[in-house]
Amino acid sequence: MMPKPQPARAPAPAHTPKARPDARPMRLALGGGGIAVLSALATAIVLPPQPAAPVAIDDPQQEVTEPPATQLQVKRPVQYVQLAPGETAPPGAKVIDASAPTPMTVVVTITAAPQPTTRKTTVKTTQSGRVVP
């Protein structure tokens, strides 16, 4: 990004002591970066699914076929619950203790301003769809 031209300033008096930079923003940034690194180390990536069964490439009439299954049903897993006295948690649900501290998700803010595309990237991910008239 091109720096904005700065307005002209009056010369500072000769006796003005040299200002020292404020160290706090850098300390905050370093601390935040450390948290991000720790979070990244504690983060996993799922293994990719097995490639789908190959199908013949040269027969556009061919239907997709999947391995036979008896029945598929919509499953709506309960992820987290808080229980009232006497209640029990559904299978697989994680019980949240109401008195526990608020859990957190750490994210990183990418601070670089958007740049015009200068490198050759032929593959692009975008929102799909079109404007409805």
Place this chain on the structure above:
Amino acid sequence: MTLALGAERDARARTVTGAPAADVFPIEPVSLATKAMGGRLVVHLDAVGRADRAGHDSRQVIARIDRWASRITRYTDTSDLALLNADSSPAVAVRPTLAAALAAAITAADTSEGFADITLLDARLTAEGHGHLAPASRLDEWTTERRQRGAAVVHRPPGLRFDLGGVGKGWIADRALALLAGWRSAVVDADGDLAILCAPGRCWDVAIEDPRTPESHLAVLRLAARRDGAPTRWGVATSGTSIHRWNVGGIAGHHLIDPRTGRPAETDVVQATVIAGSALRAEALAKAAVIAGSVEGFALLERARVRGAVLLTSRGEVQALPVTMPLLAG
């Protein structure tokens, strides 16, 4: 800078495996582009010196995609999906392609904790000003029963209509990539939803479009094979509220319906890009992150253990899960 959002943090031990090796070389592909499914369709192949073969295979794949899309679209009256939606019977037999796409929709709903919901067609049409009913999710009201040779019977109350939409595009991208298994590195771009295969030593640079200035990008991903030497599959998808919008009676709307309300989602996420192991999974989770909003969305993405996620918020911030950072190019 890091932000701590008030949401569930999964403390399970994780290993970062998505970082590409340093000595990988970006692919300059042979690409074939066309229009399909209401948008662009591009097949990219790492085919230096094999352009003729690449063109032949790309055309074959595009023909197959057109065939699949013609069966699962809701924009014609003759597709298998349109016939299912119009059928007044509570149990309807469907052919293998639609059966497989519906099975993928069930997977997408599970993956996204219900946010990727194909039962919201009437809610969406209502939001667009074309209907009078705005029901919320009917995800629990349908099942499929598999039959011989991939066919199925769909059980659902008559009148419950489906819209495969983005889930269908993600599914098609993954299936089309499977057709290209003879190529070591390939990408199927189904209108922005990418199914990617990458061979060791090579990498795909993928730009995330900035919806505010489409000639710019929010970030560039560098996706390579894992270090274990095996070709690696990736899925990248982007969803958002800034392109597919409308205005009905002075009220702005968009196409991402919140299954909890049956109305366009009220969200602080303008656009979400998710990197996962398949285009279907990435599409479902990107949609979920937009609808859920940044706080709940990031927590959901972390629970889903995605390989990466980049969100643009209505505050103009570009935020990412930390696991994304090794995937950013330069």
